[in-house]
Amino acid sequence: xxxxxxxxxxxxxxxxxxxxxxxxxxxxxxxxxxxxxxxxxxxxxxxxxxxxxxxxxxxxxxxxxxxxxxxxxxxxxxxxxxxxxxxxxxxxxxxxxxxxxxxxxxxxxxxxxxxxxxxxxxxxxxxxxxxxxxxxxxxxxxxxxxxxxxxxxxxxxxxxxxxxxxxxxxxxxxxxxxxxxxxxxxxxxxxxxxxxxxxxxxxxxxxxxxxxxxxxxxxxxxxxxxxxxxxxxxxxxxxxxxxxxxxxxxxxxxxxxxxxxxxxxxxxxxxxxxxxxxxxxxxxxxxxx
Numbered sequence: 001x002x003x004x005x006x007x008x009x010x011x012x013x014x015x016x017x018x019x020x021x022x023x024x025x026x027x028x029x030x031x032x033x034x035x036x037x038x039x040x041x042x043x044x045x046x047x048x049x050x051x052x053x054x055x056x057x058x059x060x061x062x063x064x065x066x067x068x069x070x071x072x073x074x075x076x077x078x079x080x081x082x083x084x085x086x087x088x089x090x091x092x093x094x095x096x097x098x099x100x101x102x103x104x105x106x107x108x109x110x111x112x113x114x115x116x117x118x119x120x121x122x123x124x125x126x127x128x129x130x131x132x133x134x135x136x137x138x139x140x141x142x143x144x145x146x147x148x149x150x151x152x153x154x155x156x157x158x159x160x161x162x163x164x165x166x167x168x169x170x171x172x173x174x175x176x177x178x179x180x181x182x183x184x185x186x187x188x189x190x191x192x193x194x195x196x197x198x199x200x201x202x203x204x205x206x207x208x209x210x211x212x213x214x215x216x217x218x219x220x221x222x223x224x225x226x227x228x229x230x231x232x233x234x235x236x237x238x239x240x241x242x243x244x245x246x247x248x249x250x251x252x253x254x255x256x257x258x259x260x261x262x263x264x265x266x267x268x269x270x271x272x273x274x275x276x277x278x279x280x281x282x283x284x285x286x287x288x289x
Contacts, residue, residue: 029046029047029048029104030044030045030046030055030093030095030104030105030106031044031045031046031047032044032045032093032106032108034107034108034109034189034191035109035110035111035193036084036108036109036110036111037084037110037111037114040083040084041081041082041083041084042081042082042083042084043079043080043081044073044079044080044081044082044093045078045079046075046078046079046080046095046103046104047078048078049075049078049095049097049103051075051076051098052098053075053095053096053097053098053103054072054073054074054075054080054095054096055072055073055074055075055080055082055093055094055095055096056069056070056071056072056073056093056094056095056096057069057070057071057072057073057082057085057091057092057093057094057108058070058091058092058093058094059085059089059090059091059092059108060087060089060090060091061089061090061091061092061107062090066092067091067092070085070091071083072096075095084108084110085110087110088110088111089109089110090107090108090109090110091107091108091109091110092105092106092107092108093105093106093108114134115133115134115135115136115184115193115194116132116133116134116135116166117131117132117133117143117182117183117184117194117195117196118131118132118133118196119131119182119196119198129170129171129172129173129206130168130169130170130206130208131143131157131168131169131170131171131182132166132167132168132211133159133161133166133167133168133169133184134165134166134167135159135163135184135193135194136163136186136193137159137160137161137162137163137167138159138186138187138188139187139188140187140188141158141159141184141185141186141187141188142156142157142158142159142185142187143156143157143158143159143169143171143182143183143184143185144156144181144182144183144184144185144192145171145173145174145180145181145182145183145198146180146181146182146183146192146195147174147178147180147181148179148180148181149178154174154180155171155172155174156171156185157169157170157171159184159185166211173200174200176200177200178199178200179197179198179199179200180197180198180199180200181195181196181197181198182195182196182197182198183195183196206223206224206225206280207221207222207223207224207268207269207270207279207280207281207282208221208222208223208224208254209221209222209268209282209284210284211283211284211285212284212285212286212287213259213284213285213286213287214259214286214287214288214289215259215260215261215262215263215286215287215288215289216258216259216260216261217258217259218256218257218258218259219256219257219258219259220254220255220256220257221233221247221254221255221257221268221270222253222254222255223249223270223279223280225279227249227251227252229272229273229274229275230248230272230273230274231248231249231270231271231272231273231279232246232247232248232249232270232271232273233246233247233248233249233255233257233268233269233270233271234246234267234268234269234270234271235257235259235260235266235267235268235269235284236266236267236269237264237266237267238264238265238266238267238283239265244260244266245257245258245260249270259284259286260286262286263286263287263288264285264286265283265284265285265286266283266284266285266286267281267282267283267284268281268282268283268284269281269282
């Protein structure tokens with residue numbers, strides 16, 4: 001497997017094509033995410049549920065059936081911690097009262113493939129940054145930079161690309177330092193399917209490098225940000241932190257590095273050799289041919 005994209009770090013869940021049968025409205029109210037990843041641990045709130053109630057997981061749900069009861073979880077203090085099923089599909093959560101009656105129910109989807117969002121470490125203000133994403137890529141979907149304090153979308157780009165594949169868009173960083181959200185916005189659901197908190201600094205830059213390469217492949221890495229002192233690019237082993245390759249950062253522009261000869265999980269780093277500090281750190285997966 002091979003993906004020629006540029007990387008940073010984060011991850012997420014996707015939407016499903018299965019339509020839920022109509023679900024009756026109840027007064028109790030179940031507060032749960034509509035889409036989760038397989039085997040994800042999720043806290044579900046049933047604020048008005050008294051002690052002794054339970055939350056049941058039913059499924060898989062189809063247009064013809066609500067499926068079977070799969071598991072029951074106790075509700076403590078209005079909360080229940082559940083484990084999503086391993087298999088993707090559409091499911092249903094039911095609040096069961098202490099008297100054994102259905103108090104509420106809500107749709108609950110397990111993603112067929114996770115939504116992935118990543119942004120460069122230390123995005124600089126006003127710098128156009130590469131954003132990597134994987135998602136349903138439905139018509140009208142967008143990748144957004146959102147200001148939660150102001151409640152406004154500062155920049156967005158269409159999520160056009162191959163569904164389930166890693167794609168890339170470029171968005172300009174906000175003009176001010178602060179904390180923002182990177183969001184995958186679903187037009188059909190009219191909601192953010194995934195969010196990633198990003199912090200912006202005046203002086204920070206970002207490291208660009210492939211997310212995946214093959215063994216022995218020569219690839220490019222590039223640092224966009226402040227330069228000065230003894231700086232270098234490194235490939236290190238994820239487990240031992242052993243330095244496997246190093247190239248000096250002698251000026252602007254990309255450098256060429258050779259991927260390790262063995263498949264595995266590694267780190268692509270930009271470091272200050274004088275202080276030993278890691279300025280930027282990205283995952284690097286090396287695959288067999």
